[in-house]
Amino acid sequence: MSNIEKTRTTVDIYGQQYIILGTEAQNHVQHVASLVDKKMREIGSRNPLLDVNKLAVLTAVNAVNDYIKMKEQLERMQAELKKEKD
Template identity: 65%
Template sequence: MSDEQKNRISVDIYGQNYVIVGAESTHHLRLVASLVDEKMREISEKNPTLDISKLAVLTAVNAVHDYIKLKEQYEELQKQLKQIKD
């Protein structure tokens, strides 16, 4: 990533300001921040007594869970596609 053009933006996630740096477009970086903020607020509504650290960890756990499920679905679809081609 060091040779790529990096974008740097300031975003607000759950009331905190963060600077995000990445090779992706600023639109993509803002979308990621927005989805994290949305998930944190969703979890906070259901668990209003959580402190910010626990809220952040639960948000990360939810994101990784979603990622794993999508990865499993993708791998299953790849397997099915391979069977169709063979």
Template identity: 60%
Template sequence: MADKEKTRIAVDIYGQTYKMVGKETSIHMRQVASVVDDKMREISSHNPTLDSTKIAVLAAVNSVHDYLKLKEQVEQMEIQLKKLKG
């Protein structure tokens, strides 16, 4: 995909501005940034002494955990669907 076809936006995450470039719509990219910002603020509210780097790592760990749990659920549902069709 050519650079001119990519979406380029500036987003605010945890008080910092980041430039995002990607194939998705700006709405999707802003939603991603918003979820990351919300997760970081949630972690910070429970752990006010952590610095932003640690908060970012914990947000990433939490997000990957959520992703893996959802992936596992989808795989289980696919197995159940195959059994029902079988």
């Protein structure tokens, strides 16, 4: 069993409270939750008829899409730096 201490952080996302249990700092968890809340509200304002489940899935799809784009950009930049070193 791990000796890593876990912290409970209560966050509010789209009007619902969640308790997040993890090893990240509370301010980091709150920041992540605020970004999720902001994105859900942004998507919800453009699609007011979406139920919360579909809204959550669209938010997750958007977040993963952004992650993949940034990861690809990082990999391209790392490859360019490697070429410059060689």
